[in-house]
Amino acid sequence: MKTLKIANIPGDGVGKEVVPAATEVLHAIAELHGNLKFEFTEFPWSCEYYLEHNVMMPEDGLETLKEFDAIFLGAVGNLELVPDHVSLWGMLIKIRREFEQVINIRPAKLLKGVRSPLVNPKDFDMMVVRENSEGEYSSIGGNIYKDEDEIAIQNAVFSRKASERAMRYAFDLAAKRGKHVTSATKSNGIIYSMPFWDKVFKEVSKDYPDIKTDSQHIDALAAFFVTHPDKFDVIVASNLFGDILTDLGAAIMGSVGIAPAANINVNGKYPSMFEPVHGSAPDIIGKGIANPIGQIWTAKMMLDHFGEEELGSTLLDIVESVTNDGFLTPDIGGTNTTKEVTDEIIKRIKNYKAAAVTEETSEVAKV
Template sequence: MSAPIRTYRIAAIPGDGIGIEVVAAAPEVGTAYFKESGLYLPKDFPKTLKGYDAILFGAVGAAGKPTGKPTKAPSCDPPTFLTTFLSDVPDHESLWGLLLKIRAEFPGVTWDRELVDAMTIRMVQKPASIDTVVGTNLHIDILSDLAAALAGSIGIASSANLDPTRAYPSMFEPVHGSAFDITRKGIANPIGAIWAAADMLAWLGEGESANSIMEAISTACDRKMLTADMGGTLNTVQATEEICKALF
């Protein structure tokens, strides 16, 4: 007897710029809503979103408007952790102090410490020496973009904003931002958003489905079915279709 099919409620929020192009929905969220109401989100959005299992987010932000990015958190469990900090900013020492307290609980994990400016050099020169980097939102927001570029394109990276208590839905998004310079050109790389969807499924316990999506992404990349930022010739829709072909 096969297991019953589970269904989930997913809040798809495309936001601004290429977020609308990589997330197939268009609720009233983002700069367009801000211009009308003075708010990026409705006042009751926490209550509204609490009824969902997860959030698939595109991007928000536009020139001349206040912006903010959520903290990005890794979703893997590798054997080496690096912490980044600026030596002249005392508040960052609290993160290192916390890691010192909990490191005894993970004897198989190697810990290291790196100045954030030196970290940029290490990432470029010795990327294979790094598994996971832990730091404050400001540092990791910058370093994660560098990591995505080193991997091939900022358009392929996903991020997760997790609520470990699961009291509220966790949010998954590509890291590329709204990218208004390429909006409506049809050239945005959809992989970051699709990868975010795979991460979302893994978080919801649908590991097999998540793996299938990742395999489809890999297949499309192996076939060079890519957008221009990765040396290909496909537009956003065509690249998405190639991943779907590999999936189905």
């Protein structure tokens, strides 16, 4: 029996609603495998935890998390309780940086039964690979002077090592998909970091002669996400550009509530972390209508990470069968609750298992 130890951090807002839902789904999908088991341990770290302890997570929190195979995160942030820069840097970014989760990946595809706001979205299916450790989100900079003379300085940091690492991850991913990598750049306006990024991308691409490439300026690329999303396969981007593009990708899918993400540790020293894109959604907390699909699709990405790609694909197919039959939460035009959508997914997983058992029994009988 393969047992995976998962640290659940529901966090804030609707994270406390969708993480339990996705956990139930993972238990159900593990039964299809027959030799897979999940062990979940839940941690209460959140903005509410901060109000009580003055920290987002305990001092030994990272030491605790190191013992798990993966981290399953719901959401972080509650502006009414804690400023965003405190909550994010106190837990989410702290985990990403100290666990060397240097790659962020976020898919965007047209799910069956989910209406995109685009008039003609076609069947887009793309993956954004985001450099997740430096770039525009470096912590180098500072503030000087006061009043009308006040100055804020934020330094972007681009290393060859991190840029090349993200690009190679994107090329390796494209080799399994549509064999096309697009680089997000802005070398016509950012004079040092982006020409450097372009140079590294060109050098790396020489090692992948079977992969088609192109480079697009971020402003034009954002426009093409709206006008021709079906033209893209894998997009590799710096920290800031990747962040912006993936929220746009969620929007053209129909809702940020269905968008998944993964923060990947590539050297095996620490666990990777899986989190949906939607955040804590304070406007719908406690209403029972949070969309569980973002968290469940994130669970699919976790299965892929553990080498259970066939099981992950089965899960996403079942999710799409549910959305295609009209089981939708309000954010994507439906009237179903979090529980109703989750229960329907679990029911179909169980039906899938029952059908597989029946088919296997029939084949044995024929023999």
